[in-house]
Amino acid sequence: MHRVSGMKIYRVGGSVRDELLGRPLADRDYVVVGATPEELLARGFRPVGRDFPVFLHPETHEEYALARTERKTGRGHRGFSFHAAPGVTLEEDLARRDLTINAMARADDGTLIDPFGGAEDLRAGILRHVSPAFAEDPLRVLRVARFAARFGFAVAPETEAIMRAIVAGGELAALTAERVWHELARALLEETPSRFFAVLRRCGALAQLLPEVDALFGVSRREGEDAEIDAGVHCMRALDHAAAAGETLPVRYAVLASNLGQSASGRARPGTRVAQSVRRAAMLSRRLKAPADYRELARLAARYGPTVQHAVELAPAALLDLMLSADALRRPERFEQLLRTCAADRQSSSRSTSAVYPPAALLAAALGVVRAVDAGAVAGARPRDRDIPRRVRSARLKALREWMRTL
Numbered sequence: 230m231h232r233v234s235g236m237k238i239y240r241v242g243g244s245v246r247d248e249l250l251g252r253p254l255a256d257r258d259y260v261v262v263g264a265t266p267e268e269l270l271a272r273g274f275r276p277v278g279r280d281f282p283v284f285l286h287p288e289t290h291e292e293y294a295l296a297r298t299e300r301k302t303g304r305g306h307r308g309f310s311f312h313a314a315p316g317v318t319l320e321e322d323l324a325r326r327d328l329t330i331n332a333m334a335r336a337d338d339g340t341l342i343d344p345f346g347g348a349e350d351l352r353a354g355i356l357r358h359v360s361p362a363f364a365e366d367p368l369r370v371l372r373v374a375r376f377a378a379r380f381g382f383a384v385a386p387e388t389e390a391i392m393r394a395i396v397a398g399g400e401l402a403a404l405t406a407e408r409v410w411h412e413l414a415r416a417l418l419e420e421t422p423s424r425f426f427a428v429l430r431r432c433g434a435l436a437q438l439l440p441e442v443d444a445l446f447g448v449s450r451r452e453g454e455d456a457e458i459d460a461g462v463h464c465m466r467a468l469d470h471a472a473a474a475g476e477t478l479p480v481r482y483a484v485l486a487s488n489l490g491q492s493a494s495g496r497a498r499p500g501t502r503v504a505q506s507v508r509r510a511a512m513l514s515r516r517l518k519a520p521a522d523y524r525e526l527a528r529l530a531a532r533y534g535p536t537v538q539h540a541v542e543l544a545p546a547a548l549l550d551l552m553l554s555a556d557a558l559r560r561p562e563r564f565e566q567l568l569r570t571c572a573a574d575r576q577s578s579s580r581s582t583s584a585v586y587p588p589a590a591l592l593a594a595a596l597g598v599v600r601a602v603d604a605g606a607v608a609g610a611r612p613r614d615r616d617i618p619r620r621v622r623s624a625r626l627k628a629l630r631e632w633m634r635t636l
Contacts, residue, residue, distance in 0.1 A: 329346055
């Protein structure tokens with residue numbers, strides 16, 4: 230807390246929580262008690278809040294928000310009205326927050342202000358709601374699941390009960406696709422993404438928000454030659470493997486979306502499962518309004534992932550067709566992402582004992598061989614020949630065959 234002409238300023242929220250956890254502090258947020266917008270403007274603070282008074286410090290550019298209360302006025306996470314006034318206390322401001330671990334403040338002298346027991350819940354590894362007002366914002370269902378993925382904490386039974394009531398009441402329907410995508414993307418980047426989906430599944434939210442993912446659970450899929458595993462468990466294991474490997478968000482999303490066809494019957498033909506994977510990946514991406522490059526990588530992984538997994542068994546012509554179909558010559562960086570997606574899926578298997586993924590090494594080298602063929606020179610040798618594409622393909626196949634003889 231620091232005082233400026235009667236104002237009291239406290240550091241609040243995530244930075245206090247992360248400080249107690251011994252984690253690096255990213256953003257620092259502050260609450261200003263006993264002040265008006267005019268007073269902050271007079272001191273050079275710049276307003277940025279559209280719905281409620283938030284200001285940027287003139288030197289540090291950190292966020293300072295006037296202490297405020299909120300009242301539910303409509304459905305969804307935007308259906309609130311806010312009241313900011315000098316008379317609003319710090320405890321009233323903290324009471325509107327979602328979880329006890331996010332409802333703590335730090336004064337300038339080091340004093341921890343913790344009216345709702347957040348520090349104790351941190352030590353116990355519990356995600357607990359601050360007040361019954363938790364039920365008024367459906368977005369908090371996703372936020373709780375995301376914090377579970379980040380910290381590995383358990384959800385308090387009474388908080389999970391409220392989450393189930395939110396789901397049963399149909400409040401999740403008020404969440405926009407953009408908001409769901411934002412929370413999903415952040416969850417995929419957490420340390421253990423599978424926990425996000427586990428929390429949503431327990432409270433019934435997964436079936437409403439991500440039905441394609443929910444449908445994976447309870448369906449057996451083959452892993453290796455003779456082992457079987459629940460398709461949902463496999464998908465979650467692959468996601469956690471990608472997270473442990475530090476993969477990028479597009480790769481993590483492609484791991485998730487490309488597995489959706491596994492919900493097809495175990496007796497379904499491989500081609501049927503591939504077609505369903507492509508269709509369901511497209512449905513999920515379209516509904517979430519995922520970025521175009523994420524959609525395309527997910528589509529490629531769903532369509533060509535099974536072929537990549539067997540790349541070491543392919544003949545030169547099939548290898549070339551795979552690379553051309555995946556547009557690897559023009560988009561080698563995306564092709565590398567495809568290979569990393571497939572690697573995460575395969576190496577997450579309980580039967581995988583190697584850190585090396587042979588299909589990726591083979592295809593990366595094969596792509597180098599094909600790209601080394603000078604298509605311009607092949608075309609220029611007989612410029613009047615109308616069958617240039619066939620001659621370029623023949624030259625690439627010849628190079629691949631010669632290279633593969635050396636393996």
